[in-house]
Amino acid sequence: MSTRLSKGGRLIDRAKRLNFTFNGKPMQGYEGDTLASALLGAGQVMVGRSFKYHRPRGIIASGVEEPNALVGLGRNARFEPDQRTTTTELFEGAETRSQNHWPSLEYDIGEINDSFYKFLPAGFYYKTFMAPQAAWKHLFEPIIRKSAGLGAVPKEADPDRYEQAYAHCDVLVVGGGVAGLAAALREGRAGKRVWLIEQSAHWGGRTPVDGGQIDGFEACDWIKATLQELETMENVTLRTRLMAAGQHDHGYVIGLESVGDTRPGADIPRHRLWRIRAGRTITATGAIERPLAFAGNDVPGVMLASAVRDYVVNWAVSPGDRTVIVTNNDDAYRTALALLDAGLSVPAIVDAREATHGALPQEVKARGVRVLEGRGVARVLGRKQVKGVEICAQAGEGGAIETIECDCVAMSGGWSPVVHLWSHCGGKLIWDAAQAMFRPDPARPPLGADGTAMVQVVGAANGDLSLAAAMGSAGLGACSSDEAPMMPVWQMPAGAPPALRFKSFLDFQNDVKVSDVQLAAREGYESVEHTKRYTTLGMATDQGKLSNINGLAVLSDALGQPIPATGTTTFRPPYTPISLGAIAGEAKGALFQPLRRTPVQSWHEAQNAHWEPVGQWRRPYCYPQTGESHREAVNREITNTRANVGLLDASTLGKIVVKGPDAGRFLDMLYTNMMSTLPVGKCRYGLMCNENGFLMDDGVVARLSEDSWLCHTTSGGADHIHGWMEDWLQCEWWDWKVYTANLTEQFAQIAVVGPKARQLLEKLGGMDVSKETLPFMQWLEGSLGGFDARICRISFSGELSYEIAVPASQGLALWKKLVTEGKDLGVMPYGTEALHVMRAEKGFIMIGDETDGTVIPQDLGLNWAISKKKTDYLGKRAQQRPHMTDPNRWKLVGLETLDGSVIPDGSHAPADGYNANGQRNTQGRVTSTYYSPTIGKGIAMGLVLNGPDRMGEVIEFTGEGEAMIKARITDPVFFDKDGEKQNV
Amino acid sequence: MKRYSMFAVAREAMRYHAGWERAWRSPEPKKRYKVIVVGAGGHGLATAYYLGKVHGITDVAVIEKGWLGGGNTGRNTTIIRSNYLQDPSAAIYEKARSLYEGLSQDLNYNVMFSPRGLLMLGQTEHEVRGYQRTVHANRLQGIATEWIGPERVKELVPILNIDGPRYPVLGALYQARGGTARHDAVAWGYARACSNMGMDIIQQCEVTGISQNAGKVTGITTSKGEIGCENLAIVVAGHSSVMAEMGGFRLPIESVALQAWVSEPIKPCMDVVVMANTVHGYMSQSDKGEMVIGGGTDGFNNYTQRGSWHHVEETTRALVETFPIISRLKMLRQWGGIVDMTGDRSPILSKTPVEGIFVNCGWGTGGFKAIPGSGFAMAELIARGHSPLAAEFNLDRFKEGRFIDESVAAGVAH
Amino acid sequence: MLTLTCPCCGVTAEETEFAPGGEAHPKRFGPDSSDADFEGYLFARANPKGVHFERWRHAYGCGKWFLAARCTATLEVFGTYPAQTTAPPADVIKKIKTKRPEWEGYK
Numbered sequence A: 001m002s003t004r005l006s007k008g009g010r011l012i013d014r015a016k017r018l019n020f021t022f023n024g025k026p027m028q029g030y031e032g033d034t035l036a037s038a039l040l041g042a043g044q045v046m047v048g049r050s051f052k053y054h055r056p057r058g059i060i061a062s063g064v065e066e067p068n069a070l071v072g073l074g075r076n077a078r079f080e081p082d083q084r085t086t087t088t089e090l091f092e093g094a095e096t097r098s099q100n101h102w103p104s105l106e107y108d109i110g111e112i113n114d115s116f117y118k119f120l121p122a123g124f125y126y127k128t129f130m131a132p133q134a135a136w137k138h139l140f141e142p143i144i145r146k147s148a149g150l151g152a153v154p155k156e157a158d159p160d161r162y163e164q165a166y167a168h169c170d171v172l173v174v175g176g177g178v179a180g181l182a183a184a185l186r187e188g189r190a191g192k193r194v195w196l197i198e199q200s201a202h203w204g205g206r207t208p209v210d211g212g213q214i215d216g217f218e219a220c221d222w223i224k225a226t227l228q229e230l231e232t233m234e235n236v237t238l239r240t241r242l243m244a245a246g247q248h249d250h251g252y253v254i255g256l257e258s259v260g261d262t263r264p265g266a267d268i269p270r271h272r273l274w275r276i277r278a279g280r281t282i283t284a285t286g287a288i289e290r291p292l293a294f295a296g297n298d299v300p301g302v303m304l305a306s307a308v309r310d311y312v313v314n315w316a317v318s319p320g321d322r323t324v325i326v327t328n329n330d331d332a333y334r335t336a337l338a339l340l341d342a343g344l345s346v347p348a349i350v351d352a353r354e355a356t357h358g359a360l361p362q363e364v365k366a367r368g369v370r371v372l373e374g375r376g377v378a379r380v381l382g383r384k385q386v387k388g389v390e391i392c393a394q395a396g397e398g399g400a401i402e403t404i405e406c407d408c409v410a411m412s413g414g415w416s417p418v419v420h421l422w423s424h425c426g427g428k429l430i431w432d433a434a435q436a437m438f439r440p441d442p443a444r445p446p447l448g449a450d451g452t453a454m455v456q457v458v459g460a461a462n463g464d465l466s467l468a469a470a471m472g473s474a475g476l477g478a479c480s481s482d483e484a485p486m487m488p489v490w491q492m493p494a495g496a497p498p499a500l501r502f503k504s505f506l507d508f509q510n511d512v513k514v515s516d517v518q519l520a521a522r523e524g525y526e527s528v529e530h531t532k533r534y535t536t537l538g539m540a541t542d543q544g545k546l547s548n549i550n551g552l553a554v555l556s557d558a559l560g561q562p563i564p565a566t567g568t569t570t571f572r573p574p575y576t577p578i579s580l581g582a583i584a585g586e587a588k589g590a591l592f593q594p595l596r597r598t599p600v601q602s603w604h605e606a607q608n609a610h611w612e613p614v615g616q617w618r619r620p621y622c623y624p625q626t627g628e629s630h631r632e633a634v635n636r637e638i639t640n641t642r643a644n645v646g647l648l649d650a651s652t653l654g655k656i657v658v659k660g661p662d663a664g665r666f667l668d669m670l671y672t673n674m675m676s677t678l679p680v681g682k683c684r685y686g687l688m689c690n691e692n693g694f695l696m697d698d699g700v701v702a703r704l705s706e707d708s709w710l711c712h713t714t715s716g717g718a719d720h721i722h723g724w725m726e727d728w729l730q731c732e733w734w735d736w737k738v739y740t741a742n743l744t745e746q747f748a749q750i751a752v753v754g755p756k757a758r759q760l761l762e763k764l765g766g767m768d769v770s771k772e773t774l775p776f777m778q779w780l781e782g783s784l785g786g787f788d789a790r791i792c793r794i795s796f797s798g799e800l801s802y803e804i805a806v807p808a809s810q811g812l813a814l815w816k817k818l819v820t821e822g823k824d825l826g827v828m829p830y831g832t833e834a835l836h837v838m839r840a841e842k843g844f845i846m847i848g849d850e851t852d853g854t855v856i857p858q859d860l861g862l863n864w865a866i867s868k869k870k871t872d873y874l875g876k877r878a879q880q881r882p883h884m885t886d887p888n889r890w891k892l893v894g895l896e897t898l899d900g901s902v903i904p905d906g907s908h909a910p911a912d913g914y915n916a917n918g919q920r921n922t923q924g925r926v927t928s929t930y931y932s933p934t935i936g937k938g939i940a941m942g943l944v945l946n947g948p949d950r951m952g953e954v955i956e957f958t959g960e961g962e963a964m965i966k967a968r969i970t971d972p973v974f975f976d977k978d979g980e981k982q983n984v
Numbered sequence B: 001m002k003r004y005s006m007f008a009v010a011r012e013a014m015r016y017h018a019g020w021e022r023a024w025r026s027p028e029p030k031k032r033y034k035v036i037v038v039g040a041g042g043h044g045l046a047t048a049y050y051l052g053k054v055h056g057i058t059d060v061a062v063i064e065k066g067w068l069g070g071g072n073t074g075r076n077t078t079i080i081r082s083n084y085l086q087d088p089s090a091a092i093y094e095k096a097r098s099l100y101e102g103l104s105q106d107l108n109y110n111v112m113f114s115p116r117g118l119l120m121l122g123q124t125e126h127e128v129r130g131y132q133r134t135v136h137a138n139r140l141q142g143i144a145t146e147w148i149g150p151e152r153v154k155e156l157v158p159i160l161n162i163d164g165p166r167y168p169v170l171g172a173l174y175q176a177r178g179g180t181a182r183h184d185a186v187a188w189g190y191a192r193a194c195s196n197m198g199m200d201i202i203q204q205c206e207v208t209g210i211s212q213n214a215g216k217v218t219g220i221t222t223s224k225g226e227i228g229c230e231n232l233a234i235v236v237a238g239h240s241s242v243m244a245e246m247g248g249f250r251l252p253i254e255s256v257a258l259q260a261w262v263s264e265p266i267k268p269c270m271d272v273v274v275m276a277n278t279v280h281g282y283m284s285q286s287d288k289g290e291m292v293i294g295g296g297t298d299g300f301n302n303y304t305q306r307g308s309w310h311h312v313e314e315t316t317r318a319l320v321e322t323f324p325i326i327s328r329l330k331m332l333r334q335w336g337g338i339v340d341m342t343g344d345r346s347p348i349l350s351k352t353p354v355e356g357i358f359v360n361c362g363w364g365t366g367g368f369k370a371i372p373g374s375g376f377a378m379a380e381l382i383a384r385g386h387s388p389l390a391a392e393f394n395l396d397r398f399k400e401g402r403f404i405d406e407s408v409a410a411g412v413a414h
Numbered sequence C: 001m002l003t004l005t006c007p008c009c010g011v012t013a014e015e016t017e018f019a020p021g022g023e024a025h026p027k028r029f030g031p032d033s034s035d036a037d038f039e040g041y042l043f044a045r046a047n048p049k050g051v052h053f054e055r056w057r058h059a060y061g062c063g064k065w066f067l068a069a070r071c072t073a074t075l076e077v078f079g080t081y082p083a084q085t086t087a088p089p090a091d092v093i094k095k096i097k098t099k100r101p102e103w104e105g106y107k
Helices: A035-041 A111-117 A137-148 A177-188 A219-231 A307-316 A333-341 A361-368 A420-424 A467-472 A514-522 A528-535 A548-559 A578-586 A601-606 A631-642 A663-670 A718-731 A759-762 A807-821 A832-841 B006-014 B042-055 B088-103 B102-105 B127-143 B151-155 B183-196 B242-247 B311-322 B326-327 B369-385 C035-043 C089-101
Strands: A011-022 A025-031 A047-051 A057-060 A070-073 A080-084 A094-098 A160-176 A194-197 A236-239 A242-248 A252-258 A271-283 A287-289 A301-305 A324-325 A347-352 A371-375 A376-379 A390-392 A402-405 A408-413 A415-417 A429-432 A437-440 A455-457 A503-508 A610-614 A618-624 A645-649 A654-659 A683-689 A697-706 A708-713 A739-742 A747-753 A779-784 A787-792 A801-807 A826-831 A892-899 A909-915 A920-932 A937-945 A953-958 A963-971 B033-036 B061-064 B120-123 B146-148 B171-175 B198-204 B207-211 B217-224 B225-234 B254-262 B273-276 B281-285 B291-301 B330-340 B346-353 B357-361 C003-005 C012-014 C018-024 C051-055 C063-072 C078-083
Touching: A011 A035, A025 A035, A035 A094, A035 A307, A047 A070, A047 A094, A094 A437, A160 A177, A160 A578, A177 A194, A177 A219, A177 A236, A177 A271, A177 A467, A194 A242, A219 A236, A242 A420, A271 A420, A271 A578, A301 A307, A307 A324, A307 A333, A307 A408, A324 A333, A324 A376, A347 A361, A347 A376, A361 A371, A371 A787, A376 B242, A390 A683, A415 A437, A420 A455, A503 A514, A503 A548, A514 A528, A514 A548, A528 A548, A528 B183, A578 B127, A578 B311, A578 B330, A601 A807, A610 A832, A618 A631, A618 A832, A631 A645, A631 A826, A631 A832, A645 A759, A645 A807, A654 A663, A654 A718, A663 A718, A697 A718, A697 B207, A708 A718, A718 A739, A718 C051, A718 C063, A747 A759, A747 A807, A759 A801, A759 A807, A779 B127, A787 A807, A801 A807, A807 A826, A807 C035, A832 A920, A832 A937, A892 A920, A909 A937, A909 B127, A920 A953, A953 B127, B033 B042, B033 B217, B042 B061, B042 B357, B042 B369, B061 B183, B061 B225, B088 B102, B088 B127, B088 B369, B102 B183, B102 B198, B120 B127, B120 B151, B127 B146, B127 B171, B146 B151, B151 B171, B183 B198, B183 B369, B207 B242, B225 B242, B225 B369, B242 B357, B273 B311, B281 B311, B291 B311, B291 C018, B291 C051, B311 B326, B311 B330, B346 B369, B357 B369, C003 C078, C063 C089, C078 C089
Parallel strands: A011 A094, A160 A194, A160 A271, A194 A236, A271 A455, A301 A408, A324 A347, A324 A408, A347 A371, A645 A826, B033 B061, B033 B225, B061 B198, B120 B273, B225 B357
Antiparallel strands: A011 A025, A047 A057, A070 A080, A070 A094, A242 A252, A252 A271, A287 A415, A376 A390, A390 A402, A429 A437, A610 A618, A645 A747, A654 A708, A654 A739, A683 A697, A697 A708, A747 A801, A779 A787, A787 A801, A892 A937, A892 A963, A909 A920, A909 A953, A920 A937, A953 A963, B120 B171, B146 B171, B207 B217, B217 B225, B254 B291, B254 B330, B273 B281, B281 B291, B346 B357, C003 C012, C018 C051, C051 C063, C063 C078
16 A cells, blocks of 8 residues: 655655545645645555546556546535646645546446446447437437546536736747756857746656756756756746647747646636747657556556656655566666665566666666566456556466565556657657657658747657756766666567456556557558547547557557557647636636727616627617516607607717728729719718628718718628728729728717707707708718717618717717706617617618628619619629529518517518428518517518519418418508608 | 447457457559549548449449548537528538438447537527527428527526626527537448448548549549549548649638637536537537537638637637636647638539539538538439539539528538 | 738737738629639639738738738748739749749749
C-alpha cells in the first residue's frame, strides 16, 4: 500500500497540513501536494473505474498524461467533473469523489462488463444491438449512455469569474524545464521580449528529480541561478501555472492560467485565458514516458517508473513497499535508485533487454538489486491492488518462470517527446528508430504568416532525452549518467497469446487493449485514424498521451509495416482540456453581447417596457400598463396612436449621409429608383437590391443639399448597408467623388404619430409644421421647442407623422418634453409590435417579413419604385434572368380570413396535388399576419401564385395543427386606402 | 459475408475474435469500371451503394485519396434533421432521414441512428416567425415538426437556461425524429456493404487528372495508374473546385473551414440536440458522454482543416450562456473540416458540362445528415439520367436565378 | 487566427479586426452582359488550394477595403495591397513567384 514517508519531499511543506475528503472520507496532505500525491500519501491506491469494463484503476502518472485518476472536485455550483488529480494542487477543504461506479468505488455493478470482456471487444456495438429497429433508441442506447460518460453532471450555473488577456512577445518559450530556462536565458540575453510559461507551479521540469550537472553546477543550483537572472531581466516575463493549450496560425498561442483553483470562493478569477501573439514559439515541453503492454498493466499499483520516483522525491510518497521495475531502457533504473535512497525495497528489475551494462544498471546492481535480463512480465496479480508479478521470458509466450510478490510495479517503455504544439499547425514528425519515438522534423516546421518556421523545439521535446543532449543543443555543457540504447517493446512478452493480449491495456481510460488494435487491423481498419476511431484508442481525456505510440506500434506490427508507414493521428488543441468557462470569458449574463442603447433607453427601462432584441439593440416591443397583457398593450397603443398621438423611439433607424459631386449618380446605382432627381428639401422612399436582384433594404432618402443625401435604412441593416456602400465606392467606382458617414448613433430620432401630432409639435413651438410649410414627404430644419431638429414628414403608419432627429445628447430631453407636453393630447409611447401592425394595416412591406433574401421588388408590387429609365442599378441584371421574369412568381396580396380569425405566422396555402417527391403542392404563404384592432379582425399579407390576378378568390391556408383557414385574396392596403390620414 | 449479430459476436468471443474477416476488401484497381466515384466519404460510398442496391450497377470503383470516411464524414457533429423550409431541401433531407431510420438493418452495421429529437430555439420574434413558417411548410411536405413553447422546451432540456437576460427562449422548432448517428460507422457500414456487392474501394489513391474525348469522360489518371470509366461521379467535399478544374469547368463554390469541439465525457444530461442560431451555436451529447459543440464557419477560403480560434470563443460563449452548467466542463478536443459553400448555400447534385461527369458537392455545413438521401439521388441521377430528388439542385439554377435559399431556416451553420 | 496588415492605414492586426470579402478583382457585369458572363461574375470562384487573391475590409479599423495574396493551404500571406486596382501589383506577383516557382501565375 502507498504511504507518506517520514522525511524528504522537495515540494511539500510539512508545517502546513491540508484537510480534504475522498468519497466523504477525511484525509490529510501537505501544502505542495497534488491531489494525487495526497491520495497516495493517505494510502488511497484505487481511485476510479475505467470507462468500459469498470475495472479498478489507480494513479499511473504524475503529470498531464494521467488517464485514470480523475475525480469530481468540489460541490454544488463549484462542482467540476473529470478533474485530473495529478495536476490539481491540493487545497484546504477540497472535496473529491471518484467516478464511474455504482453504488461505490469498491463495489461497482458495472464491473460485470469486465466478466464479459470477451463479448465486448473493440467495436462490438457496430455488430450488435440492431434488432429490433426501435431497440437502439429505447433500450440499448440508454444503457450504453448511462454506463459510459465518466464524470457526474454539474447541476448549477458556475458562479466563478474567468478572465481573458492578451500578451505580445518576440519569443514565447513553452515549458519551464531546464531546456526552456536555457532557451529563455539565451533569448532574454539577446534582448528579445520573452515570455516563459510553465504549466505546473514549479520550475526545472523533471531535472531536479533525475539529477545531473549543467554548466558545471548541480542542476538545482543552475536552475536557481538561471531563474534569478531571468527575473532581473525587464524584457522577460515568467509565469507558472500557465499551460500553452494550442499553437494556432500566425503565431497565435492560447494559454490557460490557473489563478483561483485552490481558493474557491475568493474574489479572483478562477482561470485566465491568454491570447498570446508570439513572433516565434520555442517549445520545451519535454517528453512523456510510455507504459509497457503486459497483462494486468492497469491494476492499481502499476505506475510509470518516472512517476514512482516523482512521488518519492517530490512529495515523499511511497507508492508501495516493494516495487518491481519493468523496463526496456536504462532511465527506469533511476527509479530504483530513488526508491533505495528512500529506504524502500526493489525486489527485482525486469529488463526486456538481453544484456544491461549501462552505468545506471551497474550502479543499481552494485546496490544489490536483482536485475532479470531478457525477461518480461507475464501478468500482474491482484485486482484492486497489485499483489505480485509473474515473470516470463520476453521472447516467449508468457510461461511463468517465477512469481515475485510486490505492491507496486514501475514500468517504462521509453519516452515520447511532447510534440503537440509543433504539430497543431502542421509541423511534421520523423521516426527516430534508435529511441523508438516520433520527433519534430526540422525540415518541415509549421509555417507562420511570412511562410517561415514559427515553432522551434528544444530539449526532450526535440528527442534530446538525456540532460547532456538537451543542454548541448542549447550550447551548454551538462552531464548525467550515460544510458545504453533502449529496446523497443510493444507487447510483453513478445509472443503473448490472446489471453494475455486481451488484458494488456494501451488506452487505460477507454479500456483499449492490444487485442483490440489487432482486431481493428484484422478487420481492415488499417489507417491509424480508422483504428483510433474503431477502438477509441487515444480518444479519452488524456488524448492518447500514454497510448498513441504503443497503439500505432501494435497496429504497424499487425499490418506488417514499419511504424513511419502507419504515421500518427493528428494532434489537435488543446494540449490538456481547458474549461469552457475560460473560453467564454467574461461575456456572460448582461455582458454576453454588447448592448446598443438608444438615447431614450433609460426612459423605456423605467417604464418596464417589454423588450424585443433587434440586432444588438433592444427595442420596446410594447409598454404594458398594470394588469395588461402584451396583446392588450399593443392594441391600446395602436388605437391611441390612430385616435390621438403616439411616440416611437426610431433612433435605431440607420442614418447614412452620402455626399459629394458623384453622390447622386452613386445613389442611382444603389437604389432601384432615381435619387439624383430628388429636389433638395424632399424625401423619397427607395429600395436597395443586392447583385442577385433580391430586395435587401428599404428606407426614406432625404436630399439635404445639392451634393448630400441622408439615407434612412432599416434598424438591422444600417451597418451592413454602410459597408455595402463603401464596398462599391472603394472597390468598383473608386474614381467617383463620394463620401459616406454612418450617423446612426449621432442622432436620436423620435416619430410623433397620429392625428394630434401636429398639435403636439405646435405646443413645443419654434417651427412651422403646417401642411403648407412642411407637406408630406418633405423635411425641414429648425429649432423645435429649443431643440436643434430636423423633421421629416414621413409615415410608416398611415397617420400624420413627423420623424424628429436631434443630436443624440438631446434625445432623452426631447422625448420627455413630448411626453409632458402631450399629456392632455393623450400621448402614449408605442413599441415595435404596434409599429408592425400599423404598417401591415397600411400594406407597407417590412424587410425580413415580406422579404427573406429570395424576394425581388417586382414580387411585392413595387414596380413603381423601380426606375424604367436607368440603364443600370445594382440588381438590375439579375432581375432579367428567366426565373426572375417568370410570370408565375408568387406576388404580394392582402388576405382576409372569412371568419375574422388571425392566420398563424408562417402559414402556407396548399395547391392541388403533389410534386414528384410526394410533397403537397403550394400556391402561397403568409408573410405578415396580425390582429388589427383598427379593423377589428385578422389581416394578413402574403405571397400568392398570380395573386394580384386573383382578387376576391378564396383559398385555404394551414392553421394550427391540422386545421385549415379560408381567406380571401384582397388588396394589401386594409386601412385608409387613399392615404387621407397621412396627407392632412 | 459474415453477418454481424449478437450471436456472431458470442461465437467469436469463444476464439478471441480471431475469425472476423475484413470489413471491406482492399483491391488493386481494375482497368475499367462502369462507374467511378471519386471520394470515399459518406456521400461517395452511399452513391456507390445505391447504384448497386437500387439500380443493379456493381461495376463500380470508389477512389479515395486518403482513408475512407476521413473527410467531413468523420469530422462533423453528427446531427440529422429534415426540418428544412424549401421543398427540394426538405425532400432530400427527409429521404435521408427516413433511410437513416433503417440504415443499421439495411447495412447490417450499427450506425447508431438515434432519433432522440432536435430543437431549434427561437430567441427573437423574427426567428420565431421563421421557424413557424418552417413548421407550416413541413406539414405540407409530410415532415413531422412542431412549434413548442418555452415550458415544453425546458421539459425536454432541463439544463437549458430559457430565461437568459439577453435572448430568452421564446419556443422552439421541434423535430422529434431528428437526432444523431455515429458518423464513422455510416462510412464503414456503406463501405462494407459496397465491398460485399463486389465494388472496389481503393484507398490511398489520388486522382491527378480526368481524361476526356469529344466532351465525354473516358477515365481518370491516379497515383495507381489510369482507370477507365463510362461515368464519373465527383463527390469530394472540400476539394470539389480542385477536381472541377481537372475536368475543365468551374463550380460556384468556396472552401472554408468549419470547426467543432467536444467536452470531456459526463453522464447523460441532454437527450435532444439543441441548435441556437441567434447566438450561433449548437450542442448535443454523444453516447460517450461528450458534449459535442459546433458553430459557424470562417469567412475566408481555407484548405487547412484548421479554423480561427475566435469562432471557438464566440460559440462557447453562446453555449455557456444557453447551458450555464457547462461552464466548468472542459474542452477536450477541437478540430476543423473544409466545407464547400455554394452561391445559395444549398448543395449541387448535377450533370456537368462534360458528358458522363456528375458532381455532388456544396453541402456546406450540413452534409452528414444528407448522406443516404444524397447517395440515393446521386445513384438515380447517374443510372437514369434524372432524379426528382436531385432535379432542383442542378448547376443551371445559378444561371437562371432559381436559388434554393435556406437562410430563413438556418441562419448559421447546420 | 490570421494577422493581416492593412495597406491603407499600415496597421497589422488580428483577423477579428477585419472582415473577409471573397475573391479579389471581380469584374462586374451589368445589364447588357451575357448570361454566362453574369453567372460567372456572381458565382464562379477560383477557390484554389494555393495562392489566392482575396478581398478584406479593415472593418474595425480604418474601414477601408484592401486586397491580399494568401496561400489557402499554408495561410502564408504574400502581401496586401490597395483595392483600387484591377490586377495584383507586380511586386506581389514577383514575391509569390520567388517563393513558389511552380505557381502558374495570376489568371
